[in-house]
Amino acid sequence: MKKILSIIIVISIVVIYTTIKNKKEVSVEKEISFEEKMRDIIVDNIDITKYYIYGNHLNIEGKIPEELNEKNTKLVLKSEKKELEYDVHILDSTFSTSNLLNEGINLETIKEGKYYILLKIIQDENTKYYGCIDQSNMIDNIYYTLSNNNKTNKVEIKSDEYMYLNIKNKKIPKNVYDIVLDAGHGGKDSGAIYNKNKESTFTLDYTLSLKQKLENYGYKVKVTRDKDITLNSYGKNSRTSTSYETKAKYLFSIHFNENKVKWNGIEFYAAPNINLDFISSLANDVVNNVGIGYAKNTYYKVKDGIYIRTFNSYDINKMNEDATKKGYTPYEIKENTPYLYMIRETGGFMTKAMIDGREANKGKNEYYQNNIASESYLLELSYMNTNDCINFIVNNKEKYTDVLANSIHHYIETNIKEKNSLN
Numbered sequence: 008m009k010k011i012l013s014i015i016i017v018i019s020i021v022v023i024y025t026t027i028k029n030k031k032e033v034s035v036e037k038e039i040s041f042e043e044k045m046r047d048i049i050v051d052n053i054d055i056t057k058y059y060i061y062g063n064h065l066n067i068e069g070k071i072p073e074e075l076n077e078k079n080t081k082l083v084l085k086s087e088k089k090e091l092e093y094d095v096h097i098l099d100s101t102f103s104t105s106n107l108l109n110e111g112i113n114l115e116t117i118k119e120g121k122y123y124i125l126l127k128i129i130q131d132e133n134t135k136y137y138g139c140i141d142q143s144n145m146i147d148n149i150y151y152t153l154s155n156n157n158k159t160n161k162v163e164i165k166s167d168e169y170m171y172l173n174i175k176n177k178k179i180p181k182n183v184y185d186i187v188l189d190a191g192h193g194g195k196d197s198g199a200i201y202n203k204n205k206e207s208t209f210t211l212d213y214t215l216s217l218k219q220k221l222e223n224y225g226y227k228v229k230v231t232r233d234k235d236i237t238l239n240s241y242g243k244n245s246r247t248s249t250s251y252e253t254k255a256k257y258l259f260s261i262h263f264n265e266n267k268v269k270w271n272g273i274e275f276y277a278a279p280n281i282n283l284d285f286i287s288s289l290a291n292d293v294v295n296n297v298g299i300g301y302a303k304n305t306y307y308k309v310k311d312g313i314y315i316r317t318f319n320s321y322d323i324n325k326m327n328e329d330a331t332k333k334g335y336t337p338y339e340i341k342e343n344t345p346y347l348y349m350i351r352e353t354g355g356f357m358t359k360a361m362i363d364g365r366e367a368n369k370g371k372n373e374y375y376q377n378n379i380a381s382e383s384y385l386l387e388l389s390y391m392n393t394n395d396c397i398n399f400i401v402n403n404k405e406k407y408t409d410v411l412a413n414s415i416h417h418y419i420e421t422n423i424k425e426k427n428s429l430n
């Protein structure tokens with residue numbers, strides 16, 4: 008009996024000992040966290056001076072040692088399981104992920120997880136990783152991807168010791184939208200008028216119709232107005248505030264054009280320094296399927312149907328004279344500053360938004376220094392300066408908004424959600 012008891016005791020001790028030992032080993036393994044592994048592979052730091060999101064794309068800029076070049080340097084997003092790699096552009100001792108606002112890191116294609124933002128340098132078959140230190144003082148750090156059945160990926164740009172992206176799939180917040188549609192003019196501002204036909208009525212009709220059709224494709228759409236009211240350009244409930252507060256990825260401002268010359272055709276306006284594929288495909292689809300051509304207007308035209316209207320020296324002189332007259336310091340208009348406020352002021356610092364409240368009666372764009380903003384376009388859908396134009400606008404609304412909705416959806420599905428799909 009004694010013997011059996013001592014055997015049992017010995018066995019128990021062995022079992023307890025091995026259990027503790029195993030547990031210890033397991034916990035030792037657990038202690039090497041993902042964060043620690045990252046700190047182990049990072050050999051040096053890179054200062055990040057700027058990051059921004061225009062539309063769907065994140066761009067990062069920073070300083071790097073001079074010996075690095077475009078060939079041996081990549082930006083990587085490194086999670087526990089994978090490493091996504093992006094090209095960088097290097098000029099002197101600074102790098103950026105893209106020279107175009109709506110290119111770079113497509114946030115729509117990255118799946119849930121924690122991703123460290125690293126620079127990867129390949130030299131003589133050795134790979135070195137640099138950790139990114141946020142020196143940017145950027146205002147905003149939260150992006151929501153285009154929604155899918157009321158779900159969205161919330162993308163946070165954060166730092167512990169190093170910068171990382173934290174991506175989580177969530178229910179889309181009530182006040183977050185995919186697309187903003189702006190019905191131009193309204194209320195006291197009728198826009199163009201031809202034979203008592205008001206532009207503001209047409210823009211509202213087309214906007215509400217387009218909203219319905221984009222919603223049918225599953226997008227969450229916010230309109231800046233759904234009735235004939237006067238909207239402020241800046242401040243609370245204004246056209247510009249709506250675009251930032253909804254965190255929309257795209258904004259389309261709907262207009263109809265006028266000119267003393269009896270032109271017709273479409274003029275779609277975009278910001279400078281962007282990839283024009285999206286707006287070009289929209290213009291092509293309209294011309295091929297609606298029965299309206301490209302406008303003949305050549306001012307600020309960059310290609311058929313596509314226009315980039317920036318400040319010219321006449322505009323700048325006029326702004327300066329106005330400022331002197333009204334007693335405020337003139338704006339420092341930079342080269343390539345967009346002239347159309349719906350494009351400039353909805354794009355944060357990326358599109359050189361500038362309305363900082365210095366003009367007493369104009370209001371202030373609270374978000375003019377923002378670093379996350381919608382990709383914005385202004386669509387002059389037709390001229391309205393002949394009876395033919397008016398008849399066309401009145402009789403083709405359904406067809407026109409069908410084509411616009413279909414074209415927008417098709418581009419997003421094939422070029423934003425699919426192209427460059429990394430995981």
Ligand SMILES: [Zn+2]
Nearest residue numbers: 191198262263
């Ligand atoms: Zn207009």
